Amino acid sequence: MGEAKLRIEPTDFQGVFRSGDMLLTRNLAPGQRVYGERLFSQDGVEYREWVPDRSKLAAYLRRGGRMFPFRPDSHVLYLGASFGTTPSHVADVVPEGRVYCVEISPRSFRELVGVCEGRPNMMPILGDATKPDDLAFLVEKVDVVYQDVAQKNQAGIFSRAMRRFSAPFGMLALKARSEDVTREPSDVFRDAAMLLGREGFEVADLLDLEPYEKDHALLVVKR
Numbered sequence: 285m286g287e288a289k290l291r292i293e294p295t296d297f298q299g300v301f302r303s304g305d306m307l308l309t310r311n312l313a314p315g316q317r318v319y320g321e322r323l324f325s326q327d328g329v330e331y332r333e334w335v336p337d338r339s340k341l342a343a344y345l346r347r348g349g350r351m352f353p354f355r356p357d358s359h360v361l362y363l364g365a366s367f368g369t370t371p372s373h374v375a376d377v378v379p380e381g382r383v384y385c386v387e388i389s390p391r392s393f394r395e396l397v398g399v400c401e402g403r404p405n406m407m408p409i410l411g412d413a414t415k416p417d418d419l420a421f422l423v424e425k426v427d428v429v430y431q432d433v434a435q436k437n438q439a440g441i442f443s444r445a446m447r448r449f450s451a452p453f454g455m456l457a458l459k460a461r462s463e464d465v466t467r468e469p470s471d472v473f474r475d476a477a478m479l480l481g482r483e484g485f486e487v488a489d490l491l492d493l494e495p496y497e498k499d500h501a502l503l504v505v506k507r
Contacts, residue, residue: 292326297352299377300345307334307342309376313402318372336496339370340432340457343496351489351504353428353453357381361426361449363413364433366392368399375403384423386411414441416448425450432457439476443483452507460499473501480505
């Protein structure tokens with residue numbers, strides 16, 4: 285099982301482990317890799333390396349993120365699931381919960397389906413993140429909305445999903461250049477936080493993801 289043995293220890297965050305500076309999650313599908321990540325074993329348990337250069341959520345934790353609103357049984361709406369890299373780690377973190385993985389690109393969705401086949405708590409949904417009402421027949425009330433959608437009005441899209449599914453917590457991976465290539469990213473991040481505040485959400489954390497992701501930030505909100 286796995287490639288090597290390390291001293292792996294739990295962190296303060298649900299389902300997240302570390303070995304030195306390396307982050308890991310417990311592999312919900314032992315023996316399977318999603319994006320070429322390394323596998324490690326300890327005491328009969330297999331772990332997957334969680335690479336911050338490939339996952340904005342891992343980058344947030346490596347940058348010192350303070351909020352990680354997941355429980356073992358959390359239901360998560362993941363908007364912009366792409367090929368399933370970060371959603372697969374979220375699925376590891378919530379083994380008794382469910383991750384609704386929404387992706388609009390048919391090409392990405394085909395690969396996402398393959399990832400979900402090995403993880404029974406992942407549900408792939410071919411759909412549009414900007415139209416939360418269209419998802420309501422598949423998605424029940426959720427505990428966390430996680431959004432990684434590179435287009436304009438990211439905070440507005442996120443706010444609508446938070447309200448539609450009554451989520452108490454949310455995480456928004458914000459790409460500044462998708463909002464306005466002419467403005468400073470820090471100004472775009474500030475404006476998104478202000479919009480969410482006006483919408484009635486408390487911004488509990490806002491962290492620039494440099495050097496792992498250029499012109500990106502991750503905002504954590506709660507109701």
